């Protein structure tokens with residue numbers, strides 16, 4: 001059983017998201033190259049592409065499971081593991097590293113209570129490290145869902161997380177602790 005990004009629930013065959021996925025598959029059965037579109041739709045619905053979802057797609061498109069797996073693992077925008085609602089990537093390229101990216105990463109790991117490569121327990125944040133994102137003049141840089149936040153210092157991390165929590169409608173830690 002796969003674990004979803006929202007706190008440990010499993011994806012079962014009667015998950016209503018499969019109904020929506022099947023409706024989408026039905027619209028593009030005749031189209032060449034529909035696998036990529038179907039995978040995008042599935043990732044939009046489930047947040048990631050676990051084995052159960054890949055198998056479902058293979059059966060419904062009438063193609064081998066290995067074809068689906070091959071495409072999923074070829075493109076890095078498809079995730080086979082759960083991801084958080086927000087993905088925070090710390091650039092560890094040379095310019096960012098020498099300007100303190102390591103300290104930002106440590107601060108994020110402490111604040112989120114996870115190591116890079118993991119998802120917070122509430123499913124809100126994925127924390128990753130990446131190579132140069134082409135914004136060296138803004139080093140050290142952190143990318144939040146594709147948006148570069150530059151020239152950060154450790155003190156910027158907590159406000160950044162609070163901003164994202166507020167965006168997601170989650171109370172900040174101060175409010176929870178009060």
Ligand code: FES
Pocket residue numbers: 091092093094095096097131132133134135136137139141
């Ligand atoms: S090294 Fe971080 S943006 Fe280039």
